[in-house]
Amino acid sequence: MKGSDVNRFISFSVVLFIGALLCADSHGQEESEKIEFRVGKITDKQYYFEDAKQKIPYSVYIPKSYNPKKKTPLVVALHGWGSHASQIIRYRNFVPHAEKHGYIIFSAQGLNRTGWYGSHGPGGGFFGPRNLGKLSEQDVLNVLKIAEDNLNIDPDRIYLLGHSMGGSGTLHLGMKYPDKWAALAPIAPAIPYTGWMIERMKEIPTIIIHGTNDTVLPVQATRDWVDKMKSYKMDVKYIEEEGGDHVAIAFKYFDEIFKWFDEHKKPRKK
Numbered sequence: 001m002k003g004s005d006v007n008r009f010i011s012f013s014v015v016l017f018i019g020a021l022l023c024a025d026s027h028g029q030e031e032s033e034k035i036e037f038r039v040g041k042i043t044d045k046q047y048y049f050e051d052a053k054q055k056i057p058y059s060v061y062i063p064k065s066y067n068p069k070k071k072t073p074l075v076v077a078l079h080g081w082g083s084h085a086s087q088i089i090r091y092r093n094f095v096p097h098a099e100k101h102g103y104i105i106f107s108a109q110g111l112n113r114t115g116w117y118g119s120h121g122p123g124g125g126f127f128g129p130r131n132l133g134k135l136s137e138q139d140v141l142n143v144l145k146i147a148e149d150n151l152n153i154d155p156d157r158i159y160l161l162g163h164s165m166g167g168s169g170t171l172h173l174g175m176k177y178p179d180k181w182a183a184l185a186p187i188a189p190a191i192p193y194t195g196w197m198i199e200r201m202k203e204i205p206t207i208i209i210h211g212t213n214d215t216v217l218p219v220q221a222t223r224d225w226v227d228k229m230k231s232y233k234m235d236v237k238y239i240e241e242e243g244g245d246h247v248a249i250a251f252k253y254f255d256e257i258f259k260w261f262d263e264h265k266k267p268r269k270k
Helices: 003-010 094-101 132-150 165-176 195-201 219-231 254-263
Strands: 014-016 037-039 043-049 054-061 072-078 104-108 153-163 183-187 206-211 236-241
Touching: 037 043, 043 132, 054 094, 054 132, 072 094, 072 132, 072 165, 094 104, 094 254, 104 132, 132 153, 132 165, 153 165, 153 254, 165 183, 165 195, 183 254, 195 219, 206 219, 206 254, 219 236, 236 254
Parallel strands: 072 104, 072 153, 153 183, 183 206, 206 236
Antiparallel strands: 014 037, 043 054, 054 104
16 A cells, blocks of 8 residues: 555555346345456446445455355455545455455445444444445445355355454444354454444454554553453454554454454354
């Protein structure tokens, strides 16, 4: 990520044509359309979000190993305040690890750069409509549906990762939709306003990363959150980097994150 992008964040090939029809609904695209993605290269896309009456960007990476006949794990990525879906997917080391481990990445915009993915409530957010939080949350679900409708996604291996505001969204969506995710990876997260739902995510393995020198979101709030998770006997791995700041930490722990994802998938229902 360029220096200008980092500053904005702090303020918070082989071509594969994959054709599918997306069914129109009240949340998704106005009309069915054929989706074209690239294999081995990041693709920046848009879809029409009917409830928001606008086109919303999202970004995609499909590993070179992708086989349409084989179920493939998916990471849904959520950017930080003031950032963009096209930026988090380009975080240093993210795509190389997805390629190495054979994961698809879809990064969601959350409607705009400041929507909070519903973690500040249905009206929570900045510089948007009164129901920005609700729309921001729904956008993530819409992007997940695009992935599921167009690619052979393993339903037992869908993961959610987010940085800063995106970390808050990761925790919120983990609590609100616990049946969707195999594991979570919030990085330097803001603590969601909806933390009272924490027990709902008690079955989701979670890796949390934060730095002790984070001046944007001080580490103590995350320590308290991890302690609460442990009180519910959740499967949580907490990595605290001594001297780590708010930005660089987002690029440094993809080895640990993808190892965590590799080790966890949703248990089969009896």
